[in-house]
Amino acid sequence: MMAKSADEDQLYIGIDGGGTKCRATIYSEQHGVLGTGLGGPANPLHGLERTLESIMVSTQLAMRDAGLPLESIYQVYAGLGLAGVNLPSLYKKITEWEHPFKQMFLTTDLHTACIGAHEGGDGAVIITGTGSCGFSYVKGRSVNYGGHGFALGDKGSGAWMGLEAIKAVLMELDGLGPHTIMTSEIKEHFNVTTAMGVAEKMAGQPSSSYAKLARYVFDAAHQGDQIALAIVKDGAQYVSQLAHRLLENNPLRLSMIGGLAEPLQQWLDPAIAKLVEVPKQPPEMGAIYFAQQSVLEQDQKVAL
Amino acid sequence: MMAKSADEDQLYIGIDGGGTKCRATIYSEQHGVLGTGLGGPANPLHGLERTLESIMVSTQLAMRDAGLPLESIYQVYAGLGLAGVNLPSLYKKITEWEHPFKQMFLTTDLHTACIGAHEGGDGAVIITGTGSCGFSYVKGRSVNYGGHGFALGDKGSGAWMGLEAIKAVLMELDGLGPHTIMTSEIKEHFNVTTAMGVAEKMAGQPSSSYAKLARYVFDAAHQGDQIALAIVKDGAQYVSQLAHRLLENNPLRLSMIGGLAEPLQQWLDPAIAKLVEVPKQPPEMGAIYFAQQSVLEQDQKVAL
Structure with a gap:
């Protein structure tokens, strides 16, 4: 992957936390994907400290893979998709984290998976891996069904x-x-x-x-x-x-x-x-779209 | 309950360990039940140390209830019914415990429940409480079906x-x-x-x-x-x-x-x-019958 300074164009990092691993992707608006990194478990419902550690590991590996100096992380907008952050208490805890990013935008792993699958557009996803869940995001309104965890929910998983x-x-x-x-x-x-x-x-x-x-x-x-x-x-x-x-x-x-x-x-x-249509992009790209959209909305609010 | 010295006739203690409590009953061959005691959780699958502590608490309370001096516990034969001791490793660990009894006879909680229900005789029991299990003891042969724990077994519980x-x-x-x-x-x-x-x-x-x-x-x-x-x-x-x-x-x-x-x-x-017939006696009485039968078999072996 090519080396780039964070000053030349806006950089984003998309992070997808999961029960067994955490994926991070560095993305440049001018040049696309610059690098990726893989960390350990990052499900905050199973441990917040471990999650933050896995996020940092995957971030550093992605920065290194992109040939970027670690300190340029302060210039990067981050999008994070994590399980359980639909719970207000957990959402608050993670937003209070002293993260190294320029700004951090947090949403559920379902949401980032959904925007990823539809390349930034509206749509619905069904996730069937270790667990199962259905999620849709249409005109700014998200809904989810199922999930609820093992062994009381997650049928078909x-x-x-x-x-x-x-x-x-x-x-x-x-x-x-x-x-x-x-x-x-x-x-x-x-x-x-x-x-x-x-x-x-x-x-x-x-x-x-x-x-x-x-x-x-x-x-x-x-x-x-x-x-x-x-x-x-x-x-x-x-x-x-x-x-x-x-x-x-x-x-x-x-x-x-x-x-x-x-x-x-x-x-x-x-x-x-x-x-059923093939997902266009992985969840970590969804996290990047989410960060981009959040920055855009923020800029529009400032402009008004 | 009446006070009795342990010297006058042979005393037994029957102990029934369970996931939420441990019951102990002191029994005299001449005078029947002398006292009872109730301790905390005593399922060795959920913690061996806690189990041994609960056994000792229920034992001491039963001795006090019977009006017996604590040191006379050294004269008492103990029958113990505990979950999971069908696993050889757990059975060994508990038999290695430096218990205070004259002698300790250990078997599963299913076995003591069964002998209790049939007042020392052969028979079968179905246990349906928090979990479920079937057990039979006929002519020295025990069999059990079901159980297996939550949420993979215990159907009907x-x-x-x-x-x-x-x-x-x-x-x-x-x-x-x-x-x-x-x-x-x-x-x-x-x-x-x-x-x-x-x-x-x-x-x-x-x-x-x-x-x-x-x-x-x-x-x-x-x-x-x-x-x-x-x-x-x-x-x-x-x-x-x-x-x-x-x-x-x-x-x-x-x-x-x-x-x-x-x-x-x-x-x-x-x-x-x-x-289905009404159980004649509770599991802690089953533990007493088990101790009595074990002592008898031991004496017969010595006599041969």
């Missing part, structure tokens, strides 16, 4: 599929439920033979550990396993419902994001599957 | 019912699921109005918090709420299945224990409901 698989496997191993080919696969995965063995491996595990098992559900469904098929269809039906609910807000586009977007596609309501 | 209720309420509040009268009840319970409000109240809560919501499910089911009825019937069907599975081991009696035993009764498979 990887963690939900993994949990349903484990439940079915334990039922079979207890002699209380029908046969599923997931049982032998899960037993092999954990190298255990009994229900107690499986339960011990999963006890107290976070949603990400359950999400890792989702591929067994899809594999078994493709082999015609009735239990796995029921899980996949139930999850996909929920995601289709989410989509229909989002469409009530008349978004211009609808995209799906996350590790389950592709494997779920074929199980969706065909009317929905046909509508 | 209070925590499971509460979780299913929260899922249904969130679906309705998101406009993704049918109406249930549980929604207004849960909103009022938490004094919130939105899905996010409900999710925030339950995020990261332990199974006991979910179990507290089970009464709303039964209330709504009694009012004919279709969603609540489906949850209660699904839970009760699982418990009936557990019972059928336990009956394959030909237990002499079958009892149900725990806070949901009574409210679930009317929803069970009628063939099972008819078979």
Whole structure:
């Protein structure tokens, strides 16, 4: 990537915080993307200090990747998409952070994912990865459905599929439920033979550990396993419902994001599957659009 | 309760550890129950040190209640029923504890609950409280089904019912699921109005918090709420299945224990409901029978 001084044109950094990693992208209005950086976990609901640290790590790596001196970060507008900042208390805490940027604009990770997917425009997104959620942003109004976290929400997500698989496997191993080919696969995965063995491996595990098992559900469904098929269809039906609910807000586009977007596609309501469009840009670009739009609105207010 | 010296006849203490409390009962072979004591949480899966402390608190209170000097605890045989000691590593850790008793006999809380319910005899029990589990002890062979913990197992339990209720309420509040009268009840319970409000109240809560919501499910089911009825019937069907599975081991009696035993009764498979018999004694008495049987077997071995 080319080296640039921050003085020549306006620079932006877009930061997308996630449960396992934090992505940062440096963007120049004249030259486009200059560099990227990857940090550790940045979900403030799981730890604020860790989140701020991951933001700084990804920022510094992106600055270095762009060939920019670290001190020029003071010239850079930052857009941040973080989970949980729809909670006013958390939003306030993060805006009180003594950040190094020229100015910082904070919104939810759903919002930045949505503006990214639609390249700055209005639209809706369904996120199905470890968790699941639907979000739309139309004419300045944002709405979201689902989410709510593991295990009370996030239906159709990887963690939900993994949990349903484990439940079915334990039922079979207890002699209380029908046969599923997931049982032998899960037993092999954990190298255990009994229900107690499986339960011990999963006890107290976070949603990400359950999400890792989702591929067994899809594999078994493709082999015609009735239990796995029921899980996949139930999850996909929920995601289709989410989509229909989002469409009530008349978004211009609808995209799906996350590790389950592709494997779920074929199980969706065909009317929905046909509508889903490829995300144009990643969430960190969405964070850059958000910062640009926020600066613009601010300048317009000053001009009035 | 009457004061007794430990020298006059053999004394036993039965201890039943649980997730929220620990019960101890002092028993004399000549005079029956002499005193009882109540301690704090004693589930070694949630903390070994806390468990041992709760055992000692309940023991001391029982000794005082029996009017016995504390030092006579060295003359007392102890029977202990604790969760998780079917895991060899945990069993070993607790047997290595420098306990104050004459001798300590350790088994699972399921085992002591079962021998208690059948007054020392063989039989089977289904436990449906915060969690759920089936256990049978017949001719020296113990088997258990279900359990596995929240939220991967424990179907039909209070925590499971509460979780299913929260899922249904969130679906309705998101406009993704049918109406249930549980929604207004849960909103009022938490004094919130939105899905996010409900999710925030339950995020990261332990199974006991979910179990507290089970009464709303039964209330709504009694009012004919279709969603609540489906949850209660699904839970009760699982418990009936557990019972059928336990009956394959030909237990002499079958009892149900725990806070949901009574409210679930009317929803069970009628063939099972008819078979269920009232537990004769509580788990701490089961722990006493277990200690007595263990001493007897030991004496017989010595005599051979």
